[in-house]
Amino acid sequence: MNIAALVSGGVDSSVVVHRLKEQGYDPVIFYIRIGMENEQGFVDCPSEEDIEITTYIARKYGCKFEIVSLHQEYWENVVQYTIDTVKRGLTPNPDMMCNKLIKFGAFEQKYGKDFDKIATGHYATTTEYHSKTFLSTAKDSFKDQTYFLGQINYMQVSKLMFPIGDLYKKEVREIAAQAKLPSATRKDSQGICFLGKINYNDFIRRYLGEKKGPIIELETGRKLGEHQGFWFHTIGQRKGLGLSGGPWYVVGKNVEENIIYASRGYDTEAQYGKTIKMRGFRYITEDLLGDLRSQSANIFFKIRHTPDFTAGKIRFEPFSVKTEKPSISSLEKEDGIWIIESEEPLQGIASGQFGVVYDSNRKLCLGSGIIS
RNA sequence: UGACCAAUGGUGUAAUGGUAACACAACGGUUUUUGGUACCGUCAUUCCAGGUUCGAAUCCUGGUUGGUCAA
Secondary structure, three states, X not given: OOEEEEOOOOHHXXXXXXXXXHOOOOXXXXXXXXXXXXXXXXXXXXXXXXXXXXXXXXXXXXXXXXXXXXXXXXXXXXXXXXXXXXHOOOOOOHHHHHHHHHHHHHHHHHOHHHOOEEEOOOOOEEEEEOOEEEEEOOOOXXXXXHHHHOOOOHHHHHHEEOOOOOOOXXXXXXXXXXXXXXXXXXXXXXXXXXXXXXXXXXXXXXXXXXXXXEEEEOOOOOEXXXXXXXXXXXXXXXXXXXXXXXXXEEXXXXXXXXXXXXXXXXXXXXXXXXXXXXXXXXXXXXXXOOOOOOOOEEEEEEOOOOOOOEEEEEEEEEOOOOOOOOOHHHHOOOOEEEEEEEEEEEEOOOEOEEEEEEOOOOOEEEEEXXXX
16 A cells, blocks of 8 residues: 655654555655745745754655655645635634645645545544445544544545544554654644744735734723724734733724724623534535435534544524525535534634534544634 | 822732832633633832832922812
């Protein structure tokens, strides 16, 4: 079996190579460059160390190694998407787009297509069910990264391998240490990958500039202060408002009038919601929930990357009542709203983020939609 | 112009003679492959000048600034 392993130079993907070799495979290692180096002086992405380590890993395990650049694709799909989304007042999720469009999208088309499988260092697993492959959660629920994979499709999931999905992070580090991998003690990467050391606000400012507007208390309509542009704040956010007497949280925005609404105090009602409305929900593998317009289904879900799942019920409401055929397969294409009623109130439900739905055992990752 | 009141860190308050407290913000860090949340840490000798006192943010005098009422 031909396997392409996506290796970044971090512990996780290093151990992927180790495990694949252990299992008797001979993967070809790919390092994907996605930095923004040529873009308007935004040279960053200290990828040298990453590449050094990946080279070392490839040599140590005797694997073929290729560095490929998907920089162009990344810019056009992920960075542009991020800027556009923020501009519209929504909260983007670049890392989900990166998985969907770059690692398993552009990479597949250009290089991955020649391989039987693509292996990555995601904390996730796949499960055979109904003789089909489902994306499923990792053994280490704290590190579970299925949320970021919620947008991939069946073609992608059936080609993926997650060699460390059945390990705890601790075990991965131990394996790396035993194998004396240079990445054994490296700090986990975090934050939007393409930004590297660039500050998020600086990035936004660079492309969207600044535009002063009022911050208004939602409950009273009182003007509390000024912001530098609604795009610097997202729903649920506390940091950055600069208002005293708080804590203040962003609870709403008016994009047309450039207004940010805030609410004061811990656990105020305005910060929470129990209803999550989604558009464009898609199942990754297949519909296991049945006809959601006649009957809601019990599920677990996440509205952001968190260790815990929230229990709720999902249902579907078509826009027009006139459609009569309740055919399950047509459900995906039908226009309407998927509604999750959460069992507990959630803080910071932000439009533009994805709602990722899991089965009632918190095992299978069924699909996702955009929160509207 | 007169009277009265107030004046503490970026903000709002606390400490009324015993050596500056609390919250928010900001900054730094931890957690997190989004943004964010949460958690931890840092941040003032009290408007100015004199005086009383062993000792003053707290008392007195003058000034400066702000506010309220009077005109």
